[in-house]
Amino acid sequence: AQSVTQLGSHVSVSEGALVLLRCNYSSSVPPYLFWYVQYPNQGLQLLLKYTSAATLVKGINGFEAEFKKSETSFHLTKPSAHMSDAAEYFCAVSDRSSSYKLIFGSGTRLLVRP
Amino acid sequence: GAVVSQHPSWVICKSGTSVKIECRSLDFQATTMFWYRQFPKQSLMLMATSNEGSKATYEQGVEKDKFLINHASLTLSTLTVTSAHPEDSSFYICSAIQGSQGQPQHFGDGTRLSIL
Numbered sequence: 001a002q003s004v005t006q007l008g009s010h011v012s013v014s015e016g017a018l019v020l021l022r023c024n025y026s027s028s029v030p031p032y033l034f035w036y037v038q039y040p041n042q043g044l045q046l047l048l049k050y051t052s053a054a055t056l057v058k059g060i061n062g063f064e065a066e067f068k069k070s071e072t073s074f075h076l077t078k079p080s081a082h083m084s085d086a087a088e089y090f091c092a093v094s095d096r097s098s099s100y101k102l103i104f105g106s107g108t109r110l111l112v113r114p
Numbered sequence: 115g116a117v118v119s120q121h122p123s124w125v126i127c128k129s130g131t132s133v134k135i136e137c138r139s140l141d142f143q144a145t146t147m148f149w150y151r152q153f154p155k156q157s158l159m160l161m162a163t164s165n166e167g168s169k170a171t172y173e174q175g176v177e178k179d180k181f182l183i184n185h186a187s188l189t190l191s192t193l194t195v196t197s198a199h200p201e202d203s204s205f206y207i208c209s210a211i212q213g214s215q216g217q218p219q220h221f222g223d224g225t226r227l228s229i230l
Binding site: 102 | 118120146148157207211216217221223
């Protein structure tokens with residue numbers, strides 16, 4: 001069965017520093033991949049998605065992610081963290097052969113220090 | 115575009131009450147809608163998948179008679195928590211998807227349900 005691993009339940013960076021949130025998937029067939037952000041007491045907002053076009057995907061709020069098939073990874077990055085980036089981030093995959101279901105990672109809480 | 119509205123955002127009620135949560139896609143027709151439950155500091159747990167005009171497909175361990183889902187139109191799905199008890203208190207989130215594979219799910223803002 002498809003699974004998603006997000007390394008690090010918490011990541012803390014200084015404002016202005018590089019943000020790197022890790023995501024690895026388990027499928028041998030590249031799935032559809034998504035990153036979502038969740039602010040407290042809110043739903044999820046789509047940051048970006050990979051569906052088989054360019055391997056470097058640019059999203060909203062300055063985030064981007066690179067799909068690496070050899071590493072089965074889809075890590076999320078942002079060159080310079082802003083205080084407003086503090087939130088919970090979820091990586092999710094959708095199997096190309098099944099329904100539209102999403103399999104979510106356990107989430108990573110990003111903390112941004114002033 | 116792709117806005118999903120969920121209502122109410124917060125509800126507090128007594129044990130034994132039934133609570134209905136609405137999920138609407140405002141600017142697109144949703145072929146499929148999903149209902150999730152999220153416990154504090156945890157990821158989302160899929161409860162059921164809902165397609166317009168057909169019965170919802172529930173995930174293993176989710177009680178169909180407890181969590182009634184109705185997907186009456188391409189823009190509206192409802193989740194009714196029947197005879198709610200304190201253990202049903204949680205954050206419930208819906209999402210909707212339009213069209214084909216690879217399209218992202220668009221999420222509502224969630225409903226915080228507190229059963230006294």
